[in-house]
Amino acid sequence: MRVPLSWLAEYVELVPGTTPEDVQAALVRVGLEEEDVHTFDLQGPIVVGEVLDFVEEPQSNGKTIRWCQVRVAPDGETAADGGDAVHGIVCGARNFFVGDQVVVTLPGAVLPGPFPIAARKTYGHVSDGMIASARELGLGDDHDGILRLSTLGIEAPVGTDAIALLGLNDAAVEINVTPDRGYAFSIRGVAREYAHATGAAFRDPVAQSAPVEPATGGFPVVIDDRAPIRGNVGSSVFATRIVRGVDPTAPTPAWMIARLKLAGIRSLGVLVDITNYVMLEFGQPIHGYDLDQLRGGIVVRRAHVGERFTTLDGKERTLHVEDLVVTDDRGPIGLGGVMGGAETEMGDATRNVLVEAANWDPVSIARTARRHKLPSEAAKRYERGVDPAIAAAAVSRVAQLMSDLAGGTADDGGSLIAEAPGREAILLPHGYASTLIGVEYTEQQVHDALAEIGGAVTRTDAGFEVVPPSWRPDLTGKAELVEEVARLIGYDLIPSVLPVAPPGRGLTRSQRLRKQVADVLAGAGSTEVLAFPFVDAEENRRFGSAEGGEIAQVKVANALDASRPYLRRSLLPGLIEVARRNLSRGFTDLDLFETGLVFLPAEGRAYGSAELPAGGALPGDDDLAALQAGIPPQPRHLAVLLAGDVVRKAPGQAPVAAGLADALDRVRAAARAAGVELEVVQARRAALHPGRTAELRVGGQPVGYAGELHPSVAESNDLPRVVAVAELDLDAVIAAGDRPVEATGLSSFPAATQDLSLVVARDVPASIVATAVREGAGALLEHLELVDDYRGRGVDEAAKSLTFALRFRAPDRTLTAAEASEAKLAGAALAGERTGAVIRD
Missing domain, CATH: 3.50.40.10 (Phenylalanyl-trna Synthetase, Chain B, domain 3)
Incomplete structure (x- = not known):
């Protein structure tokens, strides 16, 4: 709503010298939002002139101009620009006559644009000013001819300031009217609000207009x-x-x-x-x-x-x-x-x-x-x-x-x-305004504020009965009345008090560990991203199950993107989309991770059918249970994606391409941050490379997987041939880590190290062999690590040679080489029983 100040001043007193900014500041105090200030952007001298004479002069370009003599000041007086009383002006319009009063912009004036006016030579004459049209003055869109004052019913002495004469010295403040303040879409409403803000007397324009009285024979x-x-x-x-x-x-x-x-x-x-x-x-x-x-x-x-x-x-x-x-x-x-x-x-x-x-x-x-x-x-x-x-x-x-x-x-x-129905009274209990706002208002302050908005206020033993004015349909309850009290008495009186956090609270264990996991991955050089949770059905089938077949999905009723109407069952589709976009923009080396919810509905189960409780009261336990039952399981997952080089080329350093081992490193570090160790077991998944896929377990229970994207999947997404990925059920990992950790004492005795090379069939996972060696070696084995997986000359084509680095230590003595060898051979023997492994010669 734009409010001209001269119009506003007709219905509320404006102190002389009040600026548009002053008016806006006052309106802001009562809750209206300032937007802008509008003016005609004119600068004088702009005066009333009289056309004394003109000569029409055809030009070579086919245009006819008028060389006019215009009086811009009374006889014997100097013009507003300091020049003669009569100016010669070139004009291209032809809709005026000798004796017409017109608006003349003299040299030094500025029109909207800005368009400065100066004496200039044109069409063989020095035009000492310009005769203005309505559009040039900002009064309207008419630019077919100049503005004749007679068409506005105006006659004024020559030389009169035309800016004031035409009301072009006015300004308007623009305010944003919120949906509940429809009355502010009027000068009447804004004037009333200005009176509320400043205490100035308000003159209601409606009261100054006698209402129509029904008459016999009035229009039917x-x-x-x-x-x-x-x-x-x-x-x-x-x-x-x-x-x-x-x-x-x-x-x-x-x-x-x-x-x-x-x-x-x-x-x-x-x-x-x-x-x-x-x-x-x-x-x-x-x-x-x-x-x-x-x-x-x-x-x-x-x-x-x-x-x-x-x-x-x-x-x-x-x-x-x-x-x-x-x-x-x-x-x-x-x-x-x-x-x-x-x-x-x-x-x-x-x-x-x-x-x-x-x-x-x-x-x-x-x-x-x-x-x-x-x-x-x-x-x-x-x-x-x-x-x-x-x-x-x-x-x-x-x-x-x-x-x-x-x-x-x-x-x-x-x-x-x-036939408009009357307004019903609203009871505002005594003290309710103070309780709700947090300011100690007196009863007189409350009464005066409610009366000031135009309400009929009656004091009772229970409080104030208030009949809202007809122009305030937004006042429907006691809370709205309290808002008016706070608004008119002053928002600035409401204290700013920070709430004190209750003691003994903070991050839950799950929140703390999730933050810790993210910190560990960020510290390892990964970049956290946030992807949209919406996917298409094929992406859910491909990544949402190991087999890649049909699977239950949650479909969004009002999807933002009709091509992706389903909620994700895996974080990988989103990570792949982020990687594809970044690669297309020249970022070739990517190390990304995301934590977020996935949606795993049960087959044949309908979700979202629970009826929402009424908004007027807190939902009960049964309501919450019904709502919860209508939501599919939403565990929080962690996913990582690596592509390109994890070590970039540098002087003396060859590049190292990302691979499955790097993805395993990331999720192992994340699991350790949550307090668990991952077991890696060879597996197969539809979307991953068949020979480079692992299942991740904790305590024998699957909690995720890792691998390299199937080449066809990588190609269809415009990704490099080798893209390493992994995904963990982070909630399950955190839950598995919620058990006491037994700390072992540090031994002061030296360790004995030995290597063990075992030949085993190629299809036997190294983790199974390692587990057997660890169990067979017994308590003396302190550390075991796979250091080599050899397949080549000297080893049967159907076999592979696994080399483990073993470290033995006793808590109470220095081990002999014989004791360490005995423990190593015990481990090899158990591995042989379980997997057929033999010690490599």
């Missing part, structure tokens, strides 16, 4: 709403007034044009300008009908199925049965509360006007405006709620202005239907 109006929405009748108030003998070609006063322009509305002729002016002034949209084009009386009803109607913008629209329409004997003549019709539009031939102001159901208007894509100024106000008590005063104000400015004569009476 019937409200016939047989299909109310939500029980609300579409129109509860309908007021009309007839103005006869208007002159639609009469000039709109310059002050009105200037105010409308600053408010963001262009001048469209005196009759339409008046209706727009009163809409901005009162906040009550007005519609004017050409009375002579009406056929019979007016009936307000819902549209019929398939009914069609042409609106003022010239578009024919097919109406919906919920649309409210204003009709006469031939059918719809207006889309109620949104836009009028072309057949009864006021125009240059209009002589008699039916002025209408109504109150419409906000829900109906909002739906109609959106259905027909007609966000009109009227609809913007009606859908937020218009004061139902001002329609009669508004039509009287329009009638008065049409009489004053367009030469019309208003009928003594009119028609008025007023």
